[in-house]
Amino acid sequence: MIVEERIKRSIALRKDDVFLRSEFSKFGSSAQVSRALRHLVASGVLVRLGVGVFAKAKTSVLSGKPIPIRPLEVLAPMALQKLGVKITAGRALREYNAGDSLQLPAGVVFDTGSRRINRKLGFGGRYVVYENHHA
Incomplete structure (x- = not known):
């Protein structure tokens, strides 16, 4: 072919x-x-x-x-960037990185700002979760 x-x-x-x-x-x-x-x-x-x-x-x-x-944590941001979606780390990861929380974030979570995303990305039962903040 x-x-x-x-x-x-x-x-x-x-x-x-x-x-x-x-x-x-x-x-x-x-x-x-x-x-x-x-x-x-x-x-x-x-x-x-x-x-x-x-x-x-x-x-x-x-x-x-x-x-x-590569892991989903690396591939998902690449895919979303190609789709034209601007993302940042999720709230739990931001708090962990800033030292405000000792709890490690579970799963792959991205903040899409005020944009609502309905696309399902994932592999092997693990999927990206989107959260919105209205700052």
Whole structure:
């Protein structure tokens, strides 16, 4: 499959770890790109983080299944930046970093300001949580 090979080569040559589906639209029709991305996810080259959001994959030492090459805490901000969403650390992480709290933040939480985000990003049962502050 020509489109799949071109996308695979493009992924290998890029320094990015996160890709949007729209970045591959120049390689073929919508159906061809969708099919190629499905094959790349099935073969373990990519993992799907959300609708139209993919990350480079590696094989897990424990399960032998494909997992993202970096943790969700690193990949999610990259994906949101590519989607044009400005984020900051969540309230719990800000308090922990400032020394106001000794409790480590659980999960991946980002503050999106006054913007409401409805996009589900995650992998393996762990998903990004969005919180809003109206400062």
